[in-house]
Amino acid sequence: MVTMSEAAMSRPGRAMGLAAFLSVVLIALTAVPSIWPQAVPALHGLKIDTDPENMLADDEPVRLFHNRMKAAFSLNDLIVVGVVQEDHPQGVFNPKTLGEVYRLSQAAETLTWDEEDGPAGVIAADIIAPDKVDNIDQAGLGSVSFNWLMPAAPETPEAAQAVRDKALALPMLDDTLVSGDGRALALYIPIREKNDSYRVAAALRDRIAGFDSDATYHITGLPIAQDQFGVEMFKQMAISAPAAMALILLLMWLFFRNLNLVLSPMVVAMVSVIGAMGLLIATGQTVHIMSSMIPIFVMPIAVLDAVHILSDFHDRYPQIGDRRKTVRAVMEELWRPMLFTTLTTAAGFASLAITPIPPVQVFGIFVALGVIFAWAATVTLVPAYIALMPERAFERFRRDAADVAAHPEHIGWLGRLLQGVGGVAYRRARLVLALFVAAVAVAGYGISLIAINDNPVKWFRADHEIRVADRALNERFGGTYMAYLHLGAAEPRTVASVAGDLRERLAALDSAPARRLAERLDQQTETATDPQALLDDLAGWVADAQAAAGDADWQAWEDAAMAVERAAQAGDVFKDPAVLRYVAQLQAALEARDDVGKTNALPDIVKTVHRELLGGEDQAFRIPDSAGGVAQTLITFQNSHRPQDLFKLVTPDYRQAVVWLQLTSGDNAHMRAVVDATEAYMAQNPPPRALDHDWFGLTYINVVWQEKMVAGMAKALTGGFVAVLILMTLLFRSPLWGLLSMVPLTVTIALIYGVIGLVGKAYDMPVAVLSSLSLGLAVDYAIHFNVRSRQIQQRLGDWHAALTHVFGEPARAIARNVIVIGAGFTPLLAAPLVPYQTVGALISAILVCAGIATLIGLPALITLFRRWLFADAPASQPAQRRA
Structure with missing residues (x-):
C-alpha cells in the first residue's frame, strides 16, 4: 500500500x-x-x-x-380510489359527487395503452365501480334480475340514495364498494402490471383535479406505494446524498x-x-x-x-x-x-x-x-x-x-475532552467495564422485545398523501390490503378415483342398465386419461341407450344417468353445501378479527342469489340444502353482466376456490397473525371434505420475503462476525487481541438493537441490513485504536505513558470520524422516505456507539488485562518505523 x-x-x-x-x-x-x-x-x-x-x-x-x-x-393487482364526503347530509351519495364518480370510472377504463410486450394499464372489464357492477334483485319467485347498480349518473337525491341502499344490501359490495355509514365509496382499478400503477394514478389525479365537489379523493394500494417509492427514491438520492456530503465537507473544514x-x-x-x-x-x-x-x-x-x-x-x-x-x-x-x-x-x-x-x-x-x-x-x-x-x-x-x-492549554475542546476520557478509562477501568456490562444487559432485554414487521406503505412519512389515503380508507372500508386464501380439493380427481366412485353407485342400483354401464365403464377406463372426458363419454352413451330402450327400462336408465351425474358432481367440491357452509363459517371467524375488515368468497354469491330466487326474504339468505340448488344459483349468476366474477372465486371445475380478505393493515405482523389464526381454526374445525389450503397475494408475499430476510440476515451477521474475528486474529497474530477488537462491535450491535426494541421500532428491511454496516464501522475504530496502542506501547514500554500518546492524534482521528460522519448523515432524517430516515439515524447511532465503546471501553479493558495483552506483543507485532 x-x-x-x-x-x-x-x-x-x-x-x-x-x-x-x-x-x-x-x-x-x-x-x-x-x-x-x-x-x-x-x-x-x-x-x-x-x-x-x-x-x-x-x-x-x-x-x-x-x-x-x-x-x-x-386476479390482478388493484389501485384503490376512495371518495369521502363527510359534510354533505347524503355523504358521497348525492347527484354531484356520484356524477364525478361516474365520469372517473368511465375515464379509468380508457387508461390502456400498447407497449412493446403487449397491452398495459387498466383492465377495463374488471373495474369495480358503481356503474360497473350488478345489482342483484328478485324478479318474481324463482327469477333474478341483474341490472347495473348505477347505469348512469343519478339526477335526483332519491336516485343517489337508492344506489347506496342497493349496494349495502349486497354482501359483496357492503364495506367493499360502499362504506357502512354511506359517507364513502371506493373504486377498484385492476392493472396488468404493478409498474403501470404510477402512470394510471397520475392520469386519475389529472381527471380528479377537474372536479369541483367537496368530496375528498384518495388513491392508495400496495402497487401505488411501491411504484411511488421508486419515483421518490431517485429524487431522494439526488437530494440526501449531496446534502450529506456538503455537511461532511463543512465539518472537515471546521477541523482542518x-x-x-x-x-x-x-x-x-x-x-x-x-x-x-x-x-x-x-x-x-x-x-x-x-x-x-x-x-x-x-x-x-x-x-x-x-x-x-x-x-x-x-x-x-x-x-x-x-x-x-x-x-x-x-x-x-x-x-x-x-x-x-x-x-x-x-x-x-x-x-x-x-x-x-x-x-x-x-x-x-x-x-x-x-x-x-x-x-x-x-x-x-x-x-x-x-x-x-x-x-x-x-x-x-x-x-x-x-x-x-x-x-x-490551546489544544482545543476536542483535545481536552479526549485527555479527560483517557484518564477516566485508566483510573475507573472497573467502573467503566461494569457500566458496559450493565448497558449490554439492558440491551439484551431490549433485543428480546424486537418485533419483526414491515409495510411498504409505511416507507412514507405519516403526512405523505399515500399514508393519509391509507388511514382514511382503512377506517371506512373493510381494508385496502388484499390477501387470498386458496382452498383446494386435497384428493386428486383421477380416472381411477372417478371410476371407483361410479362403480359403487352402479352396484347399488343392481339393474341391467347399471350392469351394462359398468361394462362400458370398464372398457373405457382402460384407455381414458381425463376423468371429465370419461364421464362425458359415459353420459352420452347412457343418453343414447336410454333413447333406444323405450319406455320399458326408461326409469332404470334414468337411474344410471343420475349415477353418472352424481359421480361428476362428487368432484365438484365447491358445489357441496357442507363445504360452502364451512367456508362461510371460516369467513365469519376471520371477520371477527380486528385486522380483517371484510372477506368475499363463493358462499356470498350463492347466498345472495338464493335469497333473490326465493323472493328476497332474509331467511332465504343461506346456502341451499342440495348440490343441485347450489348449481342453480351459480348458473343464474352467470346470466349477470359480469359472469367472469364467479371464476375469480372458484375454478370452472369447482375444485379450487379462493377467499378474498381485505385487511385494514398491511403490516407483516398482522398478516402473519391472520395466517396463524386461520391455521388454528382449520385445525380445530376440520372441513367436511379434505381441503388443502395456502396463501398468496402481495400482502402475504411481503411476510414471506421478510421472514426469509430475517433468517438470512441472522446467518449473514453470524458469518460476518466470525470472518471479522478471524481477520482480527490474523492482524494481531493473537486470539486475545482479536477478541478484544470485537468488543466495540459486539457492544454497538447490542446497544443499537436493544434501543430499537426498547423504543418499539419495528425490525424492518433497513434495520436488518444496517447490522452489516455495524460490522464495518464498529471494528474500524477498534482496529485503529488497538494497532496504534500496541505500536506506542512497544516504543514506550509503559501502558500509562502510552495511553497519553494514544489519546493524542490516534484518538483525535477516531473522534473526528465519529463527529464528521455521525453528524454528516443527519440530513437523511429530513427525508420524506422512512427507510432513508432510518438509515440516517442508525448510521449516526452506530458511529457514536462504536466511538464510545472504542475510546472508553477499549482503554479500560486494556488497562485491566494489560499483563496478558502485552505479554507477547513484541513477538507478535514488531514496532513500526516512525518518521
Missing part, C-alpha cells in the same frame, strides 16, 4: 487523471444502451424495480404459487481549516460511488429499493480512512515539514489498520451474499466492491491530491502546532 501511495505522489496528475477517466468510462458504459442499444449488447442500461415481490428469487415456491393462482383465478485539503475525501467518495453504481448498472443489475441505498452506505466508509490520513497528516506535518515525507510516514503507520478495516468491512457486506434475498445479495456484493474501490482511491488519490498542493497551503498547520507548543 505504501508503494501505491509513493507511485501516486510521484505522478499525482496521472493518478487523478486515471481516476477521472475510469469514472467517465463507467458513467458512459451505463448510458450506452440507452443511447445506442446495439452498440455493446453485453452492457445494460439503468433498470429500476421497486416491487417487493422481486425480493424473492424467480423460482421461490411461494412466488410461483402466487403467479399460478393469479392466472387460475384471473483547509478547504482544498478536505476536498480530497469528497473525491474519494465520489469515485467510490461511481465505481460501485457504475458496475451495478453496467452489469445488468436492477436498481432495487436496497441497491438505491448503495451510495448512502459507501460514502461514510469511503470518507473514514481519508479522515484518518488527514488527521495524522495534520498532526505530523509541523514536525516533519515536508508534505511528501509526512504522507510517507503517515502511510507507513496507517497502511495495516486501513487494509484490515477495508477487509473486515468488505467481509461484513459480502456476507449478505448468503442471504436468500436476491436484492440484498446484490446490495451486499456491490457495497463490498465500493469499499474496496474506496480503499484503492484513498491510498492513491489522497496522497496524489496532497502532492499537487503547494507547501504554503500547510503553513496554518505549523502555526497551530507552534501555538499549542507555546500554550498547551
Whole structure:
C-alpha cells in the first residue's frame, strides 16, 4: 500500500487523471444502451424495480404459487380510489359527487395503452365501480334480475340514495364498494402490471383535479406505494446524498481549516460511488429499493480512512515539514489498520451474499466492491491530491502546532475532552467495564422485545398523501390490503378415483342398465386419461341407450344417468353445501378479527342469489340444502353482466376456490397473525371434505420475503462476525487481541438493537441490513485504536505513558470520524422516505456507539488485562518505523 501511495505522489496528475477517466468510462458504459442499444449488447442500461415481490428469487415456491393462482383465478393487482364526503347530509351519495364518480370510472377504463410486450394499464372489464357492477334483485319467485347498480349518473337525491341502499344490501359490495355509514365509496382499478400503477394514478389525479365537489379523493394500494417509492427514491438520492456530503465537507473544514485539503475525501467518495453504481448498472443489475441505498452506505466508509490520513497528516506535518515525507510516514503507520478495516468491512457486506434475498445479495456484493474501490482511491488519490498542493497551503498547520507548543492549554475542546476520557478509562477501568456490562444487559432485554414487521406503505412519512389515503380508507372500508386464501380439493380427481366412485353407485342400483354401464365403464377406463372426458363419454352413451330402450327400462336408465351425474358432481367440491357452509363459517371467524375488515368468497354469491330466487326474504339468505340448488344459483349468476366474477372465486371445475380478505393493515405482523389464526381454526374445525389450503397475494408475499430476510440476515451477521474475528486474529497474530477488537462491535450491535426494541421500532428491511454496516464501522475504530496502542506501547514500554500518546492524534482521528460522519448523515432524517430516515439515524447511532465503546471501553479493558495483552506483543507485532 505504501508503494501505491509513493507511485501516486510521484505522478499525482496521472493518478487523478486515471481516476477521472475510469469514472467517465463507467458513467458512459451505463448510458450506452440507452443511447445506442446495439452498440455493446453485453452492457445494460439503468433498470429500476421497486416491487417487493422481486425480493424473492424467480423460482421461490411461494412466488410461483402466487403467479399460478393469479392466472387460475384471473386476479390482478388493484389501485384503490376512495371518495369521502363527510359534510354533505347524503355523504358521497348525492347527484354531484356520484356524477364525478361516474365520469372517473368511465375515464379509468380508457387508461390502456400498447407497449412493446403487449397491452398495459387498466383492465377495463374488471373495474369495480358503481356503474360497473350488478345489482342483484328478485324478479318474481324463482327469477333474478341483474341490472347495473348505477347505469348512469343519478339526477335526483332519491336516485343517489337508492344506489347506496342497493349496494349495502349486497354482501359483496357492503364495506367493499360502499362504506357502512354511506359517507364513502371506493373504486377498484385492476392493472396488468404493478409498474403501470404510477402512470394510471397520475392520469386519475389529472381527471380528479377537474372536479369541483367537496368530496375528498384518495388513491392508495400496495402497487401505488411501491411504484411511488421508486419515483421518490431517485429524487431522494439526488437530494440526501449531496446534502450529506456538503455537511461532511463543512465539518472537515471546521477541523482542518483547509478547504482544498478536505476536498480530497469528497473525491474519494465520489469515485467510490461511481465505481460501485457504475458496475451495478453496467452489469445488468436492477436498481432495487436496497441497491438505491448503495451510495448512502459507501460514502461514510469511503470518507473514514481519508479522515484518518488527514488527521495524522495534520498532526505530523509541523514536525516533519515536508508534505511528501509526512504522507510517507503517515502511510507507513496507517497502511495495516486501513487494509484490515477495508477487509473486515468488505467481509461484513459480502456476507449478505448468503442471504436468500436476491436484492440484498446484490446490495451486499456491490457495497463490498465500493469499499474496496474506496480503499484503492484513498491510498492513491489522497496522497496524489496532497502532492499537487503547494507547501504554503500547510503553513496554518505549523502555526497551530507552534501555538499549542507555546500554550498547551490551546489544544482545543476536542483535545481536552479526549485527555479527560483517557484518564477516566485508566483510573475507573472497573467502573467503566461494569457500566458496559450493565448497558449490554439492558440491551439484551431490549433485543428480546424486537418485533419483526414491515409495510411498504409505511416507507412514507405519516403526512405523505399515500399514508393519509391509507388511514382514511382503512377506517371506512373493510381494508385496502388484499390477501387470498386458496382452498383446494386435497384428493386428486383421477380416472381411477372417478371410476371407483361410479362403480359403487352402479352396484347399488343392481339393474341391467347399471350392469351394462359398468361394462362400458370398464372398457373405457382402460384407455381414458381425463376423468371429465370419461364421464362425458359415459353420459352420452347412457343418453343414447336410454333413447333406444323405450319406455320399458326408461326409469332404470334414468337411474344410471343420475349415477353418472352424481359421480361428476362428487368432484365438484365447491358445489357441496357442507363445504360452502364451512367456508362461510371460516369467513365469519376471520371477520371477527380486528385486522380483517371484510372477506368475499363463493358462499356470498350463492347466498345472495338464493335469497333473490326465493323472493328476497332474509331467511332465504343461506346456502341451499342440495348440490343441485347450489348449481342453480351459480348458473343464474352467470346470466349477470359480469359472469367472469364467479371464476375469480372458484375454478370452472369447482375444485379450487379462493377467499378474498381485505385487511385494514398491511403490516407483516398482522398478516402473519391472520395466517396463524386461520391455521388454528382449520385445525380445530376440520372441513367436511379434505381441503388443502395456502396463501398468496402481495400482502402475504411481503411476510414471506421478510421472514426469509430475517433468517438470512441472522446467518449473514453470524458469518460476518466470525470472518471479522478471524481477520482480527490474523492482524494481531493473537486470539486475545482479536477478541478484544470485537468488543466495540459486539457492544454497538447490542446497544443499537436493544434501543430499537426498547423504543418499539419495528425490525424492518433497513434495520436488518444496517447490522452489516455495524460490522464495518464498529471494528474500524477498534482496529485503529488497538494497532496504534500496541505500536506506542512497544516504543514506550509503559501502558500509562502510552495511553497519553494514544489519546493524542490516534484518538483525535477516531473522534473526528465519529463527529464528521455521525453528524454528516443527519440530513437523511429530513427525508420524506422512512427507510432513508432510518438509515440516517442508525448510521449516526452506530458511529457514536462504536466511538464510545472504542475510546472508553477499549482503554479500560486494556488497562485491566494489560499483563496478558502485552505479554507477547513484541513477538507478535514488531514496532513500526516512525518518521
